[in-house]
Amino acid sequence: MLPPQADPGDSEKVVKVIPEATVARLAVYLRVLGQLADGGAETVSSEELAAVSGVNSAKLRKDLSHLGTYGIRGVGYDVASLQHELEKVLGLDHPQAVALVGVGNLGHALAGYGGFGGRGFPVTAMFDVDPDLVGTPINGIEVRHVRDIPAVCPAVGVTIGMIATPAQAAQQVCDQLVAAGVHSILNFAPTVLQVPAEVEVRKVDLAVELQVLAFHVAGRINEGGPTSPQVVHGRNGSAVATS
């Protein structure tokens, strides 16, 4: 159940540090495990799980080793129990309340996205400034005015905020969320948010993603003339630009 060296009872706090890069992959492993479980698998080897997750097996084993020892040597990992363990580590046992700010084009899509309510992330509150939206229900949740953030978020226990407003509004909205005690923010607005150190921001920046891809396209064009050599990048390799 618990790692033997831990002493969870008293003030002697045993802390396991999990690298940031690992955390993001754990979420992927968890999803893959779900698929494997649906397929009826009881155990997986690191080799299999890694292949389906798109990583190499040594990395996967090291990632899982940060959680403790959950594998069986000579066999692999028990799908169900590893799944359960990952859910626990990722904090999916006690569900998170998510607030969505900005119910425009993108926000509307996010509100309806299955991945949230379906898998432990109910959108519990929605905010906008558009008078045509405020007061109307979306997915059964009434859209409130942005000015109500300080009142509503603590009341419904919001722990995660998603910002899908235009860029100009994002910083102000962010400040309000932080003031309302929301310390984890997912930012879809194309702007860099300034936040206090205790606030965790992750961004989804579509323009940046496309520009990174464009960079690689440009590299391919400039690099490979009529003769097209192997493109120089692996799973996470460096890139090449000519001058």
Place this chain on the structure above:
Amino acid sequence: MLPPQADPGDSEKVVKVIPEATVARLAVYLRVLGQLADGGAETVSSEELAAVSGVNSAKLRKDLSHLGTYGIRGVGYDVASLQHELEKVLGLDHPQAVALVGVGNLGHALAGYGGFGGRGFPVTAMFDVDPDLVGTPINGIEVRHVRDIPAVCPAVGVTIGMIATPAQAAQQVCDQLVAAGVHSILNFAPTVLQVPAEVEVRKVDLAVELQVLAFHVAGRINEGGPTSPQVVHGRNGSAVATS
């Protein structure tokens, strides 16, 4: 398997290697420079530009140093020319044609998202399998059936594909895009795509982002009681879980 760099023997091609991590930030700098230019700034110091971009100034200078020497010591960087240089490096001088596959909830939002057509990334082709969608125009582009990918993509010169289909369909769609010569893919579907080595995939995985945030929320809960110590993470710091 991969000859990293061809022998630099006689073709005297000067190649600058730009780290992957840097490329993603260049796109951010470019956006910030645009804002500064709108604000009338002629030059910026690395300190300023870094602060607005949310990075530290040494990192910014090292990033820019990969492109060559574009700063003026004692002064800073010329906003306009740096902007121009970044656009060139990121391949934004010759525009990219983007194909969007999956015009459901999320895809519809992406089609209308301003960041694309507005800034060098016109959505040039759209695909879906829903008979109610196929044939109808969205944003002036007619939605074609997914089976037309091999015909349409090369015809309109698509270089970047965006996949916004359900997870089950994503791999198949991906294979079709790759077969159609699309070597850069932005994947919104919650699944890991298997692609040949020469194809560049970037993913936007909302469930993963939320789960990473949830992990940090859980860490805060388990960690900080009534006395709330400094949370252990910097811009990209490691995280903490208690047991």
Place this chain on the structure above:
DNA sequence: CTATGTGAAGTTCTTCACAGCT
């Protein structure tokens, strides 16, 4: 004197390769 560009040091992440458990 100011702010860049960069070697060098430091940190984090990845990969290797093999000891050790089942």
Place this chain on the structure above:
DNA sequence: AGCTGTGAAGAACTTCACATAG
């Protein structure tokens, strides 16, 4: 035998701190 868990080596990235150009 087969496969995990891990120390050690390596690669990538970040930060420091200062020589150097303007």
